Every structure is written in structure tokens, then in C-alpha cells.
């Protein structure tokens with residue numbers, strides 16, 4: 001599998017924050033949340049590369065559970081099968097090429113409403129975040145539930161229309177075709193499910209920095225995020 005296809009990436013090199021090597025127990029966590037298609041995945045990758053942190057796309061963990069149930073031909077509300085699949089999720093083996101299919105994303109948002117599935121996956125995500133030198137995690141509940149003590153919390157959003165337009169451009173760039181109205185309806189349905197569920201709904205943490213990328217290219221979002229992070233690091237290194 002190509003490194004870029006892996007949903008979880010561990011960085012062997014220690015991150016250098018401030019003067020000298022950080023102690024081996026030093027971790028730094030960047031939590032990125034937001035709705036589907038807001039650009040958090042790209043931003044997370046850029047930040048993990050820049051700060052040399054581990055990287056976990058937590059959406060892939062829910063997708064892996066959904067994919068397993070689809071493969072077995074089981075309904076997505078089969079709680080015990082979903083729990084078993086969640087226990088079997090191996091963060092080192094999340095295959096983006098298989099899991100990124102549109103139908104898997106839809107199915108993931110259905111298994112993501114099962115509280116026990118969330119608990120099993122959140123535990124794995126927290127373990128990942130704890131390993132030095134720290135990590136960038138992106139998802140829906142990172143700043144609120146998975147890593148409430150994250151050093152930096154970003155909430156990345158964009159209007160549903162902009163997100164649908166980006167999704168369409170992405171599909172067309174790889175030679176596919178799709179209907180804009182259908183994509184928009186899908187995005188709105190997914191937002192509703194993610195924001196409306198009882199357990200860990202998508203919402204900005206009280207201390208999250210908001211980044212609206214509707215009118216902002218990803219490079220500008222990256223620079224804005226870097227400014228926020230560098231500022232926090234400077235304060236931390238002074239303390």
C-alpha cells in the first residue's frame with residue numbers, strides 16, 4: 001500500500017518545538033473537526049507534515065466498520081456485528097483507496113450513531129494521539145470528545161454549496177461524473193445526521209478556532225492554521 005493511502009501515519013522523527021529535542025514523553029495534539037468536504041483532511045495532512053506529527057483520519061475508522069458490515073451483507077444497525085467490526089479495526093491497516101467510496105461514507109454516518117461503536121473507536125483514537133511526538137487527528141468529535149485537552153482545536157467549515165462544488169470538481173478531476181444537486185443533497189443529509197445525533201454530535205468545541213474555508217483556498221487555510229499553532233507554541237515554549 002502506498003504511504004499516502006494509509007489513513008494513519010506515524011512519524012518516526014521527533015518534532016522539534018522550541019530549543020532542543022523534546023523529551024520522549026512530550027506530545028502535542030492538534031484536533032481538527034468539521035463537516036464532510038470542508039477541507040479538513042488536506043489541512044490535517046499539511047499540518048502533520050509541517051510539524052512532523054503522526055496523522056489519523058478518524059473518519060476512516062467509522063468507514064472501516066461500515067465497510068465490514070456491507071461486505072458481510074449485514075444491516076448497518078446490527079449493533080453486535082458493528083461492535084465486533086469496531087474491535088477489529090486496525091489503525092495501521094486503514095486503506096483509503098477502499099474506504100473512500102461515497103457509499104461507504106454514507107454507511108459510516110449510520111454506524112457512527114451507535115454509542116458502543118463510538119466508545120470502542122474513540123479508545124483506539126486516544127491511544128494513537130498519546131504516542132510521542134503527538135498527532136493531528138481529524139473528524140467530528142476530536143476537540144469535544146476524543147481529545148478534549150488538545151493543544152490546538154480547529155473547526156473547519158464551509159457552506160454546503162461550496163463543499164458540494166469541491167466534491168464535484170474532485171470527482172471530475174479523476175474522470176468521473178456526478179450530479180451537483182445530488183451531491184448537495186447528500187452533503188446536507190450527512191450534516192443533519194452528524195450534527196443531530198445524540199452521542200457526540202458534530203459541533204465546535206468551546207475553545208476551537210473557527211476556519212471558514214468557503215472563500216479561502218486550502219493554502220490560505222493552512223497559513224491561518226499555522227499562525228494559530230505557532231502562536232500557541234511560542235507561548236508554550238515561553239512558559
Ligand code: C5P
Nearest residue numbers: 036058059060062108109112139140141
Ligand atoms: O470524515 P468522513 O467523511 O470520512 O467520515 C465518515 C462519517 O464517519 C461521518 O459522516 C461521520 O458520521 C462519522 N465520523 C464520526 N466521528 C468522527 C469521524 C467520522 O462520527 N470522529
